[in-house]
Amino acid sequence: MIKFILFISIYLSTSVLLSQKGDTLFISSIYKEALTKGESYENLRKLCKDIGNRLSGSAAAQMAVEWGKNTMINYGFDSVYLQKIMVPHWDRGTTERAWIQVEKEQISLNILALGGSVSTNGLMNGDVIEFASLNELKKATAAQVQGKIVFINQHMADEEINTFKAYGGCSSIRLKGAIEAGKLGAKAVLIRSLGLAIDDHPHTGVMSYDSSVKKIPAAALSTQDADFLSLKLKSNKLKITLEMNCKTLEDEPSYNVIAEMRGNKSHKEIITFGGHLDSWDTGEGAHDDGAGVVHCMEALRILKKLNYSPQHTLRVVLFMNEENGNMGGKGYANFSSARGEKQIAALESDRGGFAPRGFSCDGNPNQVKFLETLASFFKPYELHVFEKGYGGVDIGPLKNQFPGIPLFGFVPDSQRYFDFHHTPNDVFENVNKRELELGAAAISSFIYLLDQNL
């Protein structure tokens, strides 16, 4: 009996070792394909340069849907199709300007309306009142704020090592600034852009209103202009003049773009992975989230190129409307559930096309432990983050429809992300080819390991 157990355990550990060796070799061929014959960079160039930025509801977003569909049809995946959803349609309009008068000089400020803002209805003019943070604004009285233009100059925390943490600690000024300023009777709200660098690119992004509070216009100042305005306010009372003719239109039909390789063993068990096809309406949506889109298309392309025969159905979803509504993410979870599918894992890439650091898991302790067991496969590729953490906005709704599903987030280096995020500077030229390709290779390898081990 003991001999038999010994035999079995040697047999098992040998076969585990053999299978690990096979995995290691296969991952090596994934990386080689991505780095020497990769298509992610050229795909990103097309998305950024031939289409450009692509806010939900825009003509460019529809072009991106067609591009994603056609590119994946050309890759010859088992099936490629569109899933219809309805998306909000906000339009920046044609005018967006702000200035202050300092003595005899009129000085322009560099602004971008926040996504979802109402217009100023022509020129709007008011005294500026500065607050160092959203909390300081909340402590103010209506008497102080009434009829003024509120300027929230809260800084993202430079001392945070991970920039997403710095962003998380500050993003409420964008999400809630108009509500809090509106409650106190402000005319409009300007926020310091959510970025760590001091530069001249304002950062847009979604804001929100509360139905019980008057809607006021909201825009972001570049960090440089926020510093400038703050400096000027130290020695002057200032009025700002503001004009923005952005507006919210009727909801529009749009689509998630879906492509898959059918599973051989259990094709009704789905591993979903994707990024979002929509972007803000400035720059080219290169890091946010063109990178995630081409990462995931490339991850599946490579598996097909290497003649990989998946056990479960591997499905890429290019989600629409992550930026201002998440209708794609919600719609996809409902769609999959309605079809009676079983979602066994999902991954999202939506943190830019930078050098890979690892993967995070939004899941239970066993799922996190499983993630940790994958770390050794990625050590030769300089990935080291394998820990509990966030999945992604688009795959988030899967949790409601498929309780217990592990959600994984691709984790690239975060240092440069908020230099580009939601700015005119988020362009193709700011994505490094190798960093992008290494991301695609890491994701392709990860999806392979999920398929092998789930």
Next chain:
Amino acid sequence: MIKFILFISIYLSTSVLLSQKGDTLFISSIYKEALTKGESYENLRKLCKDIGNRLSGSAAAQMAVEWGKNTMINYGFDSVYLQKIMVPHWDRGTTERAWIQVEKEQISLNILALGGSVSTNGLMNGDVIEFASLNELKKATAAQVQGKIVFINQHMADEEINTFKAYGGCSSIRLKGAIEAGKLGAKAVLIRSLGLAIDDHPHTGVMSYDSSVKKIPAAALSTQDADFLSLKLKSNKLKITLEMNCKTLEDEPSYNVIAEMRGNKSHKEIITFGGHLDSWDTGEGAHDDGAGVVHCMEALRILKKLNYSPQHTLRVVLFMNEENGNMGGKGYANFSSARGEKQIAALESDRGGFAPRGFSCDGNPNQVKFLETLASFFKPYELHVFEKGYGGVDIGPLKNQFPGIPLFGFVPDSQRYFDFHHTPNDVFENVNKRELELGAAAISSFIYLLDQNL
């Protein structure tokens, strides 16, 4: 007795824990200083923009010496001084051009003479012969090569994950190309630039001659022009015309710039850390090695700012002449030895100002093991490489004078380094502020830990 041992071991482990907690807090304050009040980025701006590139022997190199000295005097370190050395003086001259004639069209090629090359003595014209690698060239006969211009089109290996490995596998074309082509009677040698990106920036760098082989001119083509030339050669016999009037002048006096905080416990025991002040004569030497220079100045500035009282003498050395002779590195090792100092460890930063990954150790197994014990301090800062590896060119000679000394290399992310290395593109704008600051913080923390634990 057992009680006593138990007591001692509890006492020891408690004091180790307390000391670890102290280290953790101190490192946290180092990072905070670097990220919120850091001076590394502004120092780099001055070095790059006020001085610019600074090849050994040039006036700019002498300006950089003065700048380094004055900046560190202003920081109020215990002592700041210059250590004289003699350095080679090569000058690129005023003319550097190449073209091919394709049918009736004259097409310019983008070249940079390699450092140390002889001139062409006016216009030089010859048939081009292409080799896919240095090994292919070595296999050729004099009959094939005699009187021709050799073009070595060897590519760095895209599939290597670490780009320094790809560089190491290819750099012999630059170092030995002129010798191997010269042996076979070539007129001149052109190499494909040592870079992974396809772009229009040629990469210069040091080359060498052999006293027994005729010296021929040597230059690098941009990767884009190398591809173009190779393509044209597939269907045409081509002549290249080449003109370069570079020359080697008399050796010049120059200096290492040295600054230190004196050790309180054993001031004759030195921990040396530095980068190199010289750069190639193109771009601004921002990543190579302005970043290393400002990293190390900042590392010491922060320790002083935090009122740290070192046990050993902490010494920053801004080395001169890493790029083409290493006279600074050799001279410093001799200088320290002649003064009867004891060098107990050395660190170099010469791999760019990118996001930190960790530290490598050129040392014995115990020294590598010691390095591994430091990893846990850096986990919150996303460093994960703590392993055997290279130290640096400048600190290398310390090994001869101080046998057994552990040499440490700062290891930032390598992906973008060879996009800039030795090119017109190695400018301040291509260094990210936070990535640079995180490097300075990592090095400052590492020097602190060395001082505490050696």
